[in-house]
Amino acid sequence: MSLVNTAPHPDSVEPSCSEPHAGRAAPSAQRGEIAVALPMRHAGVRQVVLRYELQGQGDGPVVFIAGGISAHRHASASATFPESGWANALVAAGRALDPAVVRVLAFDYVGADGRLDAPIDTADQADAIALLLDALEIERLQAFVGYSYGSMVGLQFAARHPGRLQRLVAVSGVHRPHPYASAWRALQRRAVALGQMQCADVPGLALARQFAMLSYRTPEEFGERFDAAPEIVNGRVRCAAEDYLDAAGAQYVARTPVTAFLRLSESIDLHRLDPASVPVPVTVVAVEGDRLVPLSDSVSLVEGLAGRGQLRVLRSPYGHDAFLKETDRIDLILAAVLRGQGTAA
Incomplete structure (x- = not known):
């Protein structure tokens, strides 16, 4: 050094x-x-x-x-x-x-x-x-x-x-890293890659963050916070947790470069x-x-x-x-x- x-x-x-x-x-x-x-x-x-x-x-x-x-x-x-x-x-x-x-x-x-x-x-x-x-x-x-x-x-x-x-x-x-956790992160990085293929880097990163939030928290917490019946919005079914996930994705992409996410996510799996x-x-x-x-x-x-x-x-x-x-x-x-x-x- x-x-x-x-x-x-x-x-x-x-x-x-x-x-x-x-x-x-x-x-x-x-x-x-x-x-x-x-x-x-x-x-x-x-x-x-x-x-x-x-x-x-x-x-x-x-x-x-x-x-x-x-x-x-x-x-x-x-x-x-x-x-x-x-x-x-x-x-x-x-x-x-x-x-x-x-x-x-x-x-x-x-x-x-x-x-x-x-x-x-x-x-x-x-x-x-x-x-x-x-x-x-x-x-x-x-x-x-x-x-x-x-x-x-x-x-x-x-x-x-x-x-x-x-x-x-x-x-x-x-x-x-645990292999299960590495698999979660691999899917997150694939979400970003799919976004990049569509010239949609930001939506891809937002989706990756939403996947990550599911791995950070527990089914018990989601059961307590989002135990409401789904709604039909514009002809599509929308689950109670989706507003939370959308907000988490939007907040993350506002402060995180795509390359930073990809390389630091990889860094966890290299450890x-x-x-x-x-x-x-x-x-x-x-x-x-x-x-x-x-x-x-x-x-x-x-x-x-x-x-x-x-x-x-x-x-x-x-x-x-x-x-x-x-x-x-x-x-x-x-x-x-x-x-x-x-x-x-």
């Missing part, structure tokens, strides 16, 4: 107006971009731009947070950047990831801007994070909190850069890692009913960690999306981990 530009260029650095703790300086938030030369596992050395956001006290410990392939550098709202973030309920005052206590770092995944049309490995993402830490002069992370794809990247980071990480929390993401190669303590969080990451795979990961892993199991109707919905329960786990009580010694 090599750095092209080691000086980060912050877009904005401003103090927050909030005062979550009396007598404590208000947290700050900054964004920046760093150009690097990234040696990639399947694509050679590529010039990429790492876009990050760092929120919190200047001298606090750093926690890196990474979500699914649609997550990005803006994890939560601040006075500097007030729009809601993808982990808004977890990175907040009074939470384990309170920016007044820890510094929370996130970035846009390599390939998320749609400009890199090449195979992207989770190991590439992990190496990109190491380069980002170099540029920001952050020697070691207190923790890496990963959800879904972010858990896969976190495992790679722990294996490839163990000296830079104290502990890892891996939620709904393990050492390899492979030997759990024995991870030398740091790992808290593995599994969700009963997760259709993409079965509980048995999380058990296999913990067994492969050989004493360095601890398994926590949640029951939730939200399936794979439990991390974003069961925020109180996830926060309790994170609080224990950051106190050093939630992982193997």
Whole structure:
């Protein structure tokens, strides 16, 4: 790995107006971009731009947070950047990831801007994070909190850069993709391909996202939310869940380039890692009913960690999306981990 530009260029650095703790300086938030030369596992050395956001006290410990392939550098709202973030309920005052206590770092995944049309490995993402830490002069992370794809990247980071990480929390993401989940993603990518053949990239991507939503959630949730009789609209039968799926597709295509979706979806299926190669303590969080990451795979990961892993199991109707919905329960786990009580010694 090599750095092209080691000086980060912050877009904005401003103090927050909030005062979550009396007598404590208000947290700050900054964004920046760093150009690097990234040696990639399947694509050679590529010039990429790492876009990050760092929120919190200047001298606090750093926690890196990474979500699914649609997550990005803006994890939560601040006075500097007030729009809601993808982990808004977890990175907040009074939470384990309170920016007044820890510094929370996130970035846009390599390939998320749609400009890199090449195979992207989770190991590439992990190496990109190491380069980002170099540029920001952050020697070691207190923790890496990963959800879904972010858990896969976190495992790679722990294996490839163990000296830079104290502990890892891996939620709904393990050492390899399940074949059932890979089949779901393959169909999603085929939906995009069919759209491209018809010069309808956006409808194809929207359909792929709708397929994905079915895999993220559970039949139990759909049974509770959409148990209404279908309607006949313009001579066609329309099911109760279709408005929800249409909205999910429209929201996704408004912010996601087609190439980014395809390459990051592929990246999940490229992911492979030997759990024995991870030398740091790992808290593995599994969700009963997760259709993409079965509980048995999380058990296999913990067994492969050989004493360095601890398994926590949640029951939730939200399936794979439990991390974003069961925020109180996830926060309790994170609080224990950051106190050093939630992982193997």
